[in-house]
Every structure is written in C-alpha cells, then in structure tokens.
Amino acid sequence: MALFGSGRDASLIRHMNKELVVDILDNEIEFYKLELDSTRENLYGESDKKSYYHPIKIPCIVQKDEKTMISDDFGLDSTRTGIFAFNKDYLRDRTIIIEEGDILLWDNEFYEIDKTAGSQYWRGTNPSTDLGRISQERGEFGFEVSIVVEAHVTRRNKLNLVEVRTGGNPNQEYQLPKGL
Amino acid sequence: MAVNIPIWPGSASFAVGDTPFGLYDTDSEFTSSAIKTADWCATRLGYPLTDIELQSVNFFTCFEESVSEYGAQVNTYNIRDNILSLYGASTGSNLTGQKVSPNFGGLIELAEDYGAEAGSGGNVTYYTGSLSLTTNQQIYDLTDSSIVTLESGTAGTNEIEIKRIFHEAPPAIARYFDPFIGTGLGSQQMLDGFSWGSYSPGVSFMMMPMYADILRMQAIEFNDEIRKSAYSFELVNDRLKLFPLPNSTITSKVFFTYILKSERSNPLKGATGTISDFSNVPYENVIYSNINAVGKQWIRRYALALAKEMLGYIRGKYSALPIPNAEITLNGADLISAAQTEKEGLITELKDTLDTMSRQAQLERKAAEASSMQEQFNKIPLKIYIG
Numbered sequence: 001m002a003l004f005g006s007g008r009d010a011s012l013i014r015h016m017n018k019e020l021v022v023d024i025l026d027n028e029i030e031f032y033k034l035e036l037d038s039t040r041e042n043l044y045g046e047s048d049k050k051s052y053y054h055p056i057k058i059p060c061i062v063q064k065d066e067k068t069m070i071s072d073d074f075g076l077d078s079t080r081t082g083i084f085a086f087n088k089d090y091l092r093d094r095t096i097i098i099e100e101g102d103i104l105l106w107d108n109e110f111y112e113i114d115k116t117a118g119s120q121y122w123r124g125t126n127p128s129t130d131l132g133r134i135s136q137e138r139g140e141f142g143f144e145v146s147i148v149v150e151a152h153v154t155r156r157n158k159l160n161l162v163e164v165r166t167g168g169n170p171n172q173e174y175q176l177p178k179g180l
Numbered sequence: 181m182a183v184n185i186p187i188w189p190g191s192a193s194f195a196v197g198d199t200p201f202g203l204y205d206t207d208s209e210f211t212s213s214a215i216k217t218a219d220w221c222a223t224r225l226g227y228p229l230t231d232i233e234l235q236s237v238n239f240f241t242c243f244e245e246s247v248s249e250y251g252a253q254v255n256t257y258n259i260r261d262n263i264l265s266l267y268g269a270s271t272g273s274n275l276t277g278q279k280v281s282p283n284f285g286g287l288i289e290l291a292e293d294y295g296a297e298a299g300s301g302g303n304v305t306y307y308t309g310s311l312s313l314t315t316n317q318q319i320y321d322l323t324d325s326s327i328v329t330l331e332s333g334t335a336g337t338n339e340i341e342i343k344r345i346f347h348e349a350p351p352a353i354a355r356y357f358d359p360f361i362g363t364g365l366g367s368q369q370m371l372d373g374f375s376w377g378s379y380s381p382g383v384s385f386m387m388m389p390m391y392a393d394i395l396r397m398q399a400i401e402f403n404d405e406i407r408k409s410a411y412s413f414e415l416v417n418d419r420l421k422l423f424p425l426p427n428s429t430i431t432s433k434v435f436f437t438y439i440l441k442s443e444r445s446n447p448l449k450g451a452t453g454t455i456s457d458f459s460n461v462p463y464e465n466v467i468y469s470n471i472n473a474v475g476k477q478w479i480r481r482y483a484l485a486l487a488k489e490m491l492g493y494i495r496g497k498y499s500a501l502p503i504p505n506a507e508i509t510l511n512g513a514d515l516i517s518a519a520q521t522e523k524e525g526l527i528t529e530l531k532d533t534l535d536t537m538s539r540q541a542q543l544e545r546k547a548a549e550a551s552s553m554q555e556q557f558n559k560i561p562l563k564i565y566i567g
Contacts, residue, residue, distance in 0.1 A: 007183030012233055012494065013501055015187055016510070019231045020503055061504050085504030089182075122502045127182065140183050146504030 005123030007140030014089055021087045022059050030055040032103035049160055061085040080153040082111055088144045098147055110159055111151035120145040192218045192236035199244040209469040214243045217480055221487045233494050242486035246479045251466035257534040259461045266455045276464045304444045307331040311434045313426040320420045339441040346435045349411040352400035482526050489519035
C-alpha cells in the first residue's frame with residue numbers, strides 16, 4: 001500500500017499542471033492531425049500529398065532547439081528540432097491522440113513529429129495501468145504527467161498546407177492553411 | 181475516473197458543521213464573516229490571478245481557529261490578572277465577558293499560613309490539651325498518652341506541635357499588698373467578695389499614684405524570678421521540663437494548645453469544586469458577535485496567516501512537482517515562513533496590548549500621569565496675596 005502519491009495528492013498536481021500550462025504559460029501550438037483516409041499512398045505506403053484535419057490549438061511547453069546548418073552533396077540546408085510537452089490530462093479530456101507523422105505549427109514553423117513518449121509518471125506510477133488500482137486493492141495512485149513529443153522542422157511546401165510559391169497578401173500577416 | 185478534489189472556486193457558502201469544532205456556527209455574524217473572510221483571504225493570497233489550492237472549509241477552519249486563539253489570549257490575560265480574586269470561587273459560572281471585581285480572598289488565603297503560625301487566625305485549628313502533673317516530677321514526656329490528654333488525636337500517635345503552654349505565675353497584680361489597708365491578703369479577700377478580685381484594689385488606684393503600683397508589681401515579679409524558682413518551662417523535642425518543681429499545692433495539670441502537624445501539612449484545605457488553578461477558571465469561548473472591531477480585525481489577519489501557512493504546507497508537501505517534461509518548486513517554504521512570522525507578530529502584538537491593560541500597568545500609568553500632572557501644575561505661577 002503506497003503511502004504517498006494518492007489520487008488526492010495527484011489532484012493537487014493536476015490542478016497545478018493545468019494552471020501552469022493552460023492559464024499561466026498559455027503557450028499554444030496548432031496541431032494538424034494526419035487524415036489517413038484521405039491520404040493516398042503508393043506501393044510503399046508513402047505519400048507526397050497528405051491530408052490533415054482542421055488544426056486545433058493545444059497549450060504545451062515548447063523547447064525549441066537552435067537551427068542546425070547542413071552542407072552535403074545536395075547543397076546547403078538547415079534543420080531544427082523541438083520538444084513539445086503536453087499536459088496528458090488536457091489531451092485525455094479532449095480525446096486528442098498525438099502520433100508520429102502529425103504536424104505541429106509553432107512560431108511560424110511546421111514540425112513533423114518523430115517520436116512521442118508518455119512515460120513521465122509522478123511517483124513512478126501510471127494510474128491507468130496500476131495493477132493495484134485495476135484489481136481494486138487500492139485507490140488511485142500516481143499521475144501520468146505528460147506526452148512529450150520530439151519533432152523536426154519540415155518543409156512547408158511538402159505539407160500542402162500553405163501556399164509557398166505564390167505571393168501572399170502583404171496586409172495579411174497570417175496565411176490560413178489550405179489543403180485541409 | 182481520476183480523483184478530482186476541487187479547489188477554491190471564487191466564492192463560498194457557509195453551513196452549520198463547516199468548521200471542525202462548530203464553536204460559533206450558530207452565530208449569524210460569525211457565519212457571514214466567515215464567508216467574507218474566506219473571500220478576503222483568497223484574494224490576499226492571489227486569487228483570481230492564481231489558483232488557491234484551498235477549499236472554503238479550509239478558510240472556515242482558519243477563521244474558527246483565529247477566533248478561538250483570540251478568545252484564548254484574552255481569557256488567559258483575564259485569568260492571569262484576576263487569579264488572586266478567583267481562587268476559591270465557584271467553577272460553575274461562566275466568566276467570559278464578565279467584569280471580575282477584585283477582592284482580598286486570594287491574598288488573605290496566602291496570608292492564612294502566617295496567621296496560623298502566629299496564632300492570629302489562619303486555617304489550622306488550635307486544639308487544647310492537658311498534661312497531668314506528678315508531685316516532684318519535673319520532666320514529662322509529651323508522647324505519653326497516659327498523662328497527656330488531647331482534644332484531637334492521640335499523644336504518641338499523632339504528631340503535634342505545641343503552640344502555647346499555660347504554665348505561668350499568678351499575675352503580680354493579683355498578689356498586691358495594699359499598704360493602706362494594712363491587712364495584706366485580707367484586702368484581697370474583701371475585693372473578691374465584691375467580684376473585683378481580678379483587678380487591682382480600687383482603693384489603691386484612688387490613693388496611690390500609678391507609678392507606685394507599677395513599681396510594686398515589678399518588685400513582686402523580680403522577687404519571683406530572683407529569689408524564687410519562677411514559673412517557667414523548657415520544651416525540647418517531646419520533653420517538657422517545668423519550673424518550679426511541681427507539688428500538690430501548685431497545680432495538678434498544665435494546659436497547652438497545639439496543632440496537628442498533619443492538618444498543617446494538608447494542602448487540600450479549600451472546598452472542592454472551586455477554582456484552584458489556571459485550568460478550571462471558567463472562561464468559555466468568546467461570543468464572536470460581542471467582539472469589537474479591533475478584535476475582529478486581529479482575527480481576520482490571524483486567519484489570513486493561518487490560511488497562508490496551510491497553503492504553504494500544501495504547496496510544500498512535495499519538494500518538486502512534475503510538469504510536462506520538467507519539474508517545478510512551489511513557494512511553500514516562503515509561505516510558511518511568512519505566515520509564521522505574521523502569526524508570531526500578531527500574538528506578540530495582542531499580548532503586549534493586553535499587558536498594557538493589566539491592573540498593575542494601569543496603576544503604574546495612573547501614577548505616572550499623576551506625577552506628570554503635578555509637574556505641570558508646579559509650573560503654574562502662584563499668586564501672592566498681600567493684605
């Protein structure tokens with residue numbers, strides 16, 4: 001029987017996380033969920049024209065890495081990676097599932113998700129899979145804190161979300177996505 | 181479904197039983213103040229800009245404790261200031277909010293021990309006892325129950341302390357020889373016939389100056405002491421030695437007064453069910469609606485300090501709290517430290533204020549006031565009357 005980390009304490013942390021991520025930081029990204037049904041793929045399961053659902057805003061904590069320049073046989077290029085940490089409760093409450101291949105828009109850059117991880121447990125226990133709780137030997141213990149996403153900046157012309165080869169309206173600072 | 185404990189939603193409503201002890205729940209002024217104080221405390225702690233991880237019952241608990249603390253401090257001061265006047269009073273009447281009139285009861289009780297030793301009152305009974313004398317026996321054992329009779333207790337069994345021994349010569353005045361009547365003790369017999377035997381012969385006072393009587397009485401007493409074995413005794417431990425050597429013509433008994441040592445040493449001399457110490461002085465919880473604005477402001481400030489401390493303990497239960505992909509440390513330690521400083525300050529402030537109102541302090545202030553006033557009056561020029 002665990003003594004620390006009960007559901008009552010987890011509730012406090014849940015409030016803290018919600019307040020910090022949603023109310024205090026309020027740092028939102030746009031999340032584009034890949035729509036597999038509308039995306040045509042080739043023999044190898046690849047697609048150069050992907051379709052996405054309408055974006056939704058999700059608050060998260062962003063760690064944006066420095067841009068890295070790459071010089072190879074194809075010329076000079078740049079890349080950037082970022083880590084996006086989401087409040088697990090927030091996602092669960094809205095039934096949002098983040099997976100590899102989904103797109104995040106933040107700071108005018110599109111990030112393609114490479115890896116998702118959900119193993120940040122408070123007190124080392126995931127209440128959803130806690131055997132003691134499942135077998136009803138004890139109440140809720142632990143807390144599943146986050147979904148941490150690693151992503152890299154991807155070229156926007158491949159995404160078919162915004163026009164990149166045409167002139168935009170100079171009076172319109174933000175271009176609405178297309179191909180949704 | 182995950183446990184979700186609600187936190188302060190921004191408003192509260194009070195119901196009887198929302199405080200742990202329910203000491204003031206039926207006081208409508210308390211209940212309305214509790215709601216307002218909860219709102220005030222939450223706002224002072226940062227709501228609505230930040231969440232306050234407390235519920236209304238937490239604030240109500242702080243408020244109730246604050247009222248009780250205020251009452252305890254005031255009652256403690258009252259007990260301390262009045263205890264001498266309250267010793268021995270009934271424990272049945274509630275003294276909260278009552279004016280206690282000072283009295284000498286406690287002071288006299290403290291002095292009763294001295295009175296008992298001095299034989300001028302006190303709380304230890306003086307008993308009478310007697311010692312049967314034997315002709316030509318000078319030394320007697322006071323523990324011998326065959327010769328010692330006690331009003332209370334048994335000689336040799338109960339420890340006694342002799343307070344007075346009645347072994348004295350007849351007064352010199354009773355052996356006065358009247359030089360005018362010239363018949364020696366015959367005049368005494370005559371006076372005895374008129375029931376004046378205990379007094380100096382009236383004729384002597386009529387005919388002789390007072391100094392002559394006094395000189396004659398001194399002569400009789402000196403005669404007894406120097407030429408005769410005067411009436412006296414020595415009492416050491418349990419042995420009584422009498423002078424002169426007893427004979428059948430002197431007396432057959434010597435009387436004395438004594439106390440039982442057990443009665444003197446008995447600490448429980450007062451009646452039961454009366455105020456005996458700090459713990460049973462009947463001061464009850466204060467009535468919130470009777471507290472003045474000064475007190476209510478103190479209570480609010482103390483409630484805030486308690487709420488702050490409670491919030492500090494909640495935020496500080498875990499040294500670090502997880503947030504997505506990181507950990508944070510909350511301000512629990514700061515809140516606790518600040519709250520404890522505030523609490524100490526408030527208690528000290530209240531105690532100091534109460535101390536300045538003690539009887540002793542008031543008398544000192546009055547004395548200083550009178551002294552200063554006198555000093556001022558001394559500076560007023562005096563008129564000079566010429567007439």
